[in-house]
Amino acid sequence: MSEKISTDKAPKPVGLYPHARKVGNLLFLSGIGPRTVTDEIPGLKLDKNGNFLEFDFEAQCRNVFDNVRIVLEESGSSWDKLVDVTVFLVNMKRDFAVYNKVYAEYFKDNQPCRTTVEINSLPTSIAIELKCIATID
Structure with missing residues (x-):
């Protein structure tokens, strides 16, 4: 059996999927980006044509990590339980x-296993997304 988990404290998914799914003692997080709950992208301002006016990648990194932490905690897990x-x-x-x-x-x-890959694009104007697995009690 599995349990779908969603929270209004993290940005809304951009499709039909939950923030996380619990299966046994594992928690699988869907891809999480740096958007805020108000759908803003930290460190990014675009002109009317979609060109960068401002770009602060560090702000996106910090916010994506904070979003992951929120989903973990709302799911009953925690940062120190990330394994991948x-x-x-x-x-x-x-x-x-x-x-x-x-x-x-x-x-x-906490030093979980890590894989970093480059991709062409993401569904919104974000520059980073994380996919995580954690343990849960």
Whole structure:
């Protein structure tokens, strides 16, 4: 049996899926990005044509990690119970060093397995998304 988990404290999914699903003692998080609950993207301002006016990748990193923490806690798990993190970046050359620096701050004590891949794009104008697995009691 599995249990779907959604919360209004994290950004709404951009499709028909829950924030997380509990199966046994594992918690699988859907892809989570840096959008806020009001659908803003931290560190990003676009002109009317969709071109960057401002871009702060570090702000996106911090917010995506905060969003993951919210979903974990709302699901009955916690940051220290993360066991696997898959990270999707839309520009590895530009963003990896910043991402790696911020990641080291957030994961100093808990060091889950990690995979980082570059992709062409994400469904919204975000530059990072995380897919996580954690344990849950």
